[in-house]
Amino acid sequence: MSWDDKLLKQAKKIIKLYPQKRSALGPLLHLAQSKDGYISDDSISVISDLVGITEVQVKSVSTFYSMYKQEPTGKYLLSVCKSISCEINNSSEVINKVQEFTGLNNNETDEDELFTFEAVECIGACGGAPAVQVNYETVEGVTPENAINMCKWLKETKPDVVVADEMQENFGGVKSFDWAIQDNSGSTSTAPGFQTLNTTKVKK
Amino acid sequence: MSEKVNLNVNGLEIESDPNKLLIEACEDSGIHIPRFCWHKRLDPVGMCRMCLVEVETPRGKMLVPSCTTEVSDEMVVDTESDVVKKAQEGVLEFLLINHPLDCPICDKAGECPLQDQTMAYGPGESRFVEEKRHFEKPINISEIILLDRERCILCARCTRFSDEISGDPLIEFIQRGNKTEVNTFPNEPFKSYFSGNTVQICPVGALTSTSYRFKARPWDLKSIRSTCNGCPTGCSIELNSSQNKMLRILGVDNDAVNQGWMCDKGRYNFEYLNSDSRLKTPLKMTDNELVEIEIQDVYSELAEFIKDRQTKVNFLLGSNLTNEDYVAFREFSNTISKSERSFYLNDDLLYKGFFGENIELAKIDDLNSSDAIVVWAEDLKEKLPVLYLRIRQAVKNGVKLVVFGHTNETLSDIADVFYGKDMVSENFEILKDLSKMKEINNLVAGKNITAILGKSTPYQSDESVTKLFEFLNSNANSKVLNAYSKGNTYGAFQTLENLKGLNDFVNDISKDNTDLLFIVGADPIGRSVYSNQIKSIIKSIDTVVTLDNFNHETSELSDYVVPISSTLGEKEGTFTNIEFRTSRIDKLVPSPGQTLSDWEFITSLMNFAGLTVETNSLEDLNRKAYENLDSSLSPVFDNLDKPSNLDGMINIFNPKIAASENKLNKTMFFTGEKLYGDSATERHSDSISMLGSKKFIEVSESVAEKYNLTSGSCILAQDELEVTVSYEVNNSFPNDLVYIPTNRRELNKFDFSREIMIIPSQVKEALNVN
Ligand code: SF4
Ligand code: SF4
Ligand code: FES
Ligand code: FES
Numbered sequence: 001m002s003w004d005d006k007l008l009k010q011a012k013k014i015i016k017l018y019p020q021k022r023s024a025l026g027p028l029l030h031l032a033q034s035k036d037g038y039i040s041d042d043s044i045s046v047i048s049d050l051v052g053i054t055e056v057q058v059k060s061v062s063t064f065y066s067m068y069k070q071e072p073t074g075k076y077l078l079s080v081c082k083s084i085s086c087e088i089n090n091s092s093e094v095i096n097k098v099q100e101f102t103g104l105n106n107n108e109t110d111e112d113e114l115f116t117f118e119a120v121e122c123i124g125a126c127g128g129a130p131a132v133q134v135n136y137e138t139v140e141g142v143t144p145e146n147a148i149n150m151c152k153w154l155k156e157t158k159p160d161v162v163v164a165d166e167m168q169e170n171f172g173g174v175k176s177f178d179w180a181i182q183d184n185s186g187s188t189s190t191a192p193g194f195q196t197l198n199t200t201k202v203k204k
Numbered sequence: 205m206s207e208k209v210n211l212n213v214n215g216l217e218i219e220s221d222p223n224k225l226l227i228e229a230c231e232d233s234g235i236h237i238p239r240f241c242w243h244k245r246l247d248p249v250g251m252c253r254m255c256l257v258e259v260e261t262p263r264g265k266m267l268v269p270s271c272t273t274e275v276s277d278e279m280v281v282d283t284e285s286d287v288v289k290k291a292q293e294g295v296l297e298f299l300l301i302n303h304p305l306d307c308p309i310c311d312k313a314g315e316c317p318l319q320d321q322t323m324a325y326g327p328g329e330s331r332f333v334e335e336k337r338h339f340e341k342p343i344n345i346s347e348i349i350l351l352d353r354e355r356c357i358l359c360a361r362c363t364r365f366s367d368e369i370s371g372d373p374l375i376e377f378i379q380r381g382n383k384t385e386v387n388t389f390p391n392e393p394f395k396s397y398f399s400g401n402t403v404q405i406c407p408v409g410a411l412t413s414t415s416y417r418f419k420a421r422p423w424d425l426k427s428i429r430s431t432c433n434g435c436p437t438g439c440s441i442e443l444n445s446s447q448n449k450m451l452r453i454l455g456v457d458n459d460a461v462n463q464g465w466m467c468d469k470g471r472y473n474f475e476y477l478n479s480d481s482r483l484k485t486p487l488k489m490t491d492n493e494l495v496e497i498e499i500q501d502v503y504s505e506l507a508e509f510i511k512d513r514q515t516k517v518n519f520l521l522g523s524n525l526t527n528e529d530y531v532a533f534r535e536f537s538n539t540i541s542k543s544e545r546s547f548y549l550n551d552d553l554l555y556k557g558f559f560g561e562n563i564e565l566a567k568i569d570d571l572n573s574s575d576a577i578v579v580w581a582e583d584l585k586e587k588l589p590v591l592y593l594r595i596r597q598a599v600k601n602g603v604k605l606v607v608f609g610h611t612n613e614t615l616s617d618i619a620d621v622f623y624g625k626d627m628v629s630e631n632f633e634i635l636k637d638l639s640k641m642k643e644i645n646n647l648v649a650g651k652n653i654t655a656i657l658g659k660s661t662p663y664q665s666d667e668s669v670t671k672l673f674e675f676l677n678s679n680a681n682s683k684v685l686n687a688y689s690k691g692n693t694y695g696a697f698q699t700l701e702n703l704k705g706l707n708d709f710v711n712d713i714s715k716d717n718t719d720l721l722f723i724v725g726a727d728p729i730g731r732s733v734y735s736n737q738i739k740s741i742i743k744s745i746d747t748v749v750t751l752d753n754f755n756h757e758t759s760e761l762s763d764y765v766v767p768i769s770s771t772l773g774e775k776e777g778t779f780t781n782i783e784f785r786t787s788r789i790d791k792l793v794p795s796p797g798q799t800l801s802d803w804e805f806i807t808s809l810m811n812f813a814g815l816t817v818e819t820n821s822l823e824d825l826n827r828k829a830y831e832n833l834d835s836s837l838s839p840v841f842d843n844l845d846k847p848s849n850l851d852g853m854i855n856i857f858n859p860k861i862a863a864s865e866n867k868l869n870k871t872m873f874f875t876g877e878k879l880y881g882d883s884a885t886e887r888h889s890d891s892i893s894m895l896g897s898k899k900f901i902e903v904s905e906s907v908a909e910k911y912n913l914t915s916g917s918c919i920l921a922q923d924e925l926e927v928t929v930s931y932e933v934n935n936s937f938p939n940d941l942v943y944i945p946t947n948r949r950e951l952n953k954f955d956f957s958r959e960i961m962i963i964p965s966q967v968k969e970a971l972n973v974n
Contacts, residue, residue, distance in 0.1 A: 060376035
């Protein structure tokens with residue numbers, strides 16, 4: 001098995017939350033994503049053992065959902081929305097600028113394994129279009145200039161946790177609505193930050 | 205039975221059972237709705253939308269998929285409206301967008317649902333001008349199955365089969381949307397005993413078999429219905445040939461038996477029929493060599509022996525004969541001697557079983573209606589594969605399952621109770637008092653049980669199984685399915701008396717009581733665990749006549765070898781399955797050279813020897829086989845050929861088995877057989893010959909430790925004999941147990957009553973260096 005004890009312990013904790021082992025498949029795949037930055041065949045074998053379904057059945061699920069990456073990602077997964085509300089609000093320019101800065105085409109990762117860029121379908125932040133996610137932490141109202149600033153900031157400070165609220169304050173603009181709750185926890189990998197998965201951390 | 209519901213379909217009033225799917229209810233009333241993904245034996249998924257029909261709803265007429273919609277009373281349905289037609293055209297236009305123009309080179313063309321339904325319901329033209337999606341042309345998803353992903357229409361029949369029916373989901377949809385494909389996990393091929401079924405139910409030519417690929421066009425095929433004689437399940441099958449060559453076997457949906465499925469060995473073990481190595485002319489041992497001889501000379505030379513009333517004759521019969529063949533030997537034997545005689549079957553595991561007045565025998569269908577199934581027998585997946593599928597089906601329908609070790613681990617996955625090493629000793633004795641085991645008592649006490657019972661290995665005591673039987677018999681309302689596992693064993697039960705197995709053969713037969721021994725369709729030296737003893741017996745007997753399809757280790761020691769036709773496709777007759785269901789074996793292809801049916805050979809021999817022959821034709825033998833049965837119920841050809849009897853006729857029967865208890869010494873090694881082996885027929889069926897060639901053993905953890913097995917292979921040694929095998933550690937074995945499959949040649953050559961040494965291969969290498 002290619003998972004260390006800590007990760008296996010985490011996995012078993014997650015499995016316990018469900019009435020059937022196989023129901024834990026989705027979260028376990030996120031866990032695998034947080035470990036390697038993608039879903040490796042090794043991880044698939046481990047998960048298949050853990051939940052008692054065949055490897056190809058795990059693969060079937062992991063390749064169906066686009067949040068489970070089939071290729072390694074960089075430290076930061078930049079997802080820029082290209083759907084209609086964002087497009088109307090100039091997302092194509094955001095996309096251009098991010099691509100220019102990173103030198104990446106869609107779904108590419110740079111040599112330093114710092115950035116992976118993708119243009120994605122609606123991420124549910126239409127009210128704050130154009131929207132961008134960094135490791136699934138959403139920033140709304142991002143102008144092309146601020147997108148560049150954000151990339152520069154990521155490149156220079158290389159934060160271990162990216163926090164939506166913090167990025168919103170520094171690089172965001174108009175928001176869908178005010179959540180009114182301060183949340184200074186964020187994502188620590190290219191999997192979304194979930195407490196049960198241990199993929200989130202509070203930024204001090 | 206609940207009330208029927210009434211529907212109006214296309215203006216016609218039809219009746220249906222409630223809870224039926226609309227597509228099925230229509231089908232039953234003769235209204236065909238096109239479909240790709242729906243298959244009567246699989247759960248509906250509504251993947252393809254080909255079965256859309258219009259149903260009236262409170263909100264007006266709506267298009268619904270008829271394969272996922274249940275009937276309801278007063279439902280009004282239109283399967284032919286303009287809207288339905290438009291939908292069908294649309295679905296087909298979409299399906300054809302990515303479908304390659306492969307028909308000219310596709311095995312399926314001519315019997316392809318996609319072709320046929322495009323013709324019947326398609327739009328006639330396509331508006332698609334973009335490029336179709338492309339995949340590497342067929343990839344091997346296993347050693348015997350190929351997948352052409354471009355042709356796949358994503359109906360999920362194959363994936364559902366492997367998940368729901370055979371329980372080995374090694375193929376699945378990968379990716380999504382336009383990129384979706386069926387595939388396996390890298391380096392994890394579609395290794396399944398049932399994979400051929402997916403080829404049969406694939407509605408396009410995406411899944412093909414190595415054995416049939418590019419061999420024929422469907423419209424050139426001749427076909428006939430028959431029964432598989434591979435094991436006592438007796439699956440209903442269709443044989444296909446072209447230009448007098450057997451090319452393909454398909455499963456036929458016999459509701460009470462195989463429901464359309466087959467195992468891959470039954471399906472693909474036929475290529476040997478066309479092999480050049482088939483025996484075509486009789487042979488006689490002359491100066492230690494088998495040389496060709498005229499059949500007339502065989503008859504006249506043997507007739508001389510037989511005319512001499514002093515000659516003592518015995519029979520060792522294989523399990524792949526037809527009932528008529530068995531009767532021919534019985535008649536022959538009755539004619540030459542009036543005294544009672546035993547017939548020996550080529551079976552290491554033949555034992556008394558559970559028959560008699562007070563024992564109710566089960567039918568396969570009883571599995572579905574029982575409260576629980578209790579299994580203690582040889583590995584059913586290996587030995588009675590489609591019966592194994594029927595157990596899976598019953599469990600899926602909610603029947604409870606109790607399984608005893610150490611052979612049916614594959615069933616333990618779906619068992620409610622599995623009694624492994626804590627409960628069953630390495631000697632195959634039940635260790636604990638069953639009446640005190642809560643789990644089994646809860647499941648069986650006072651319930652309707654089907655018990656599938658048999659011996660798991662020759663050295664297991666008869667008594668151990670009897671104990672379980674008695675427990676069930678006194679605590680539950682139980683029916684028994686005796687799990688003998690060789691070909692037409694039940695046909696032999698029905699037609700022969702005083703049956704014994706190889707254990708008794710070895711004890712009984714010697715040159716003192718046998719001058720002339722007929723060995724028919726059997727290679728005990730190549731397969732039995734009594735190989736060595738049988739070899740010396742055969743060597744000592746004056747005249748041994750072997751009848752078979754191929755030369756093998758046994759025939760090579762015989763005085764006469766007579767080529768016979770194969771029961772598969774080259775003979776007519778009847779076969780009796782595990783529930784005493786007798787059905788037709790039929791002939792589709794001629795047999796090669798001078799081959800004869802066993803009964804033809806014996807009948808001619810009797811005529812040559814001047815014996816009175818009452819059964820001169822196949823029909824005579826067929827009548828004779830069932831002369832004790834009420835004529836309207838008896839499975840004579842006339843009755844079996846009636847359309848209502850194509851699925852066979854059951855006549856439960858109490859066989860006269862005279863087998864005595866096996867007195868084998870118990871050692872660490874327990875013998876069994878895998879589905880695939882390297883028998884003569886398998887070796888000569890190229891598509892599957894590699895599947896049974898590997899020599900391996902399974903060892904308990906303690907054995908692996910004790911013998912320091914680390915490298916994946918080891919050497920088994922006894923006296924002069926040394927065989928290199930790979931090994932697998934089986935965690936569910938009790939300490940000190942080793943499984944050895946004896947249908948892999950050489951592995952049956954050990955004396956299993958004495959110690960066999962296990963030498964790790966690295967040690968052996970070290971020794972060789974010195
Ligand atoms: S391979 Fe055949 S059976 Fe399997 S999904 Fe494709 S079309 Fe259906
Ligand atoms: S299960 Fe038995 S009868 Fe059925 S196909 Fe296989 S060998 Fe033949
Ligand atoms: S369109 Fe961009 S978030 Fe919905
Ligand atoms: S047959 Fe109904 S959707 Fe495929």
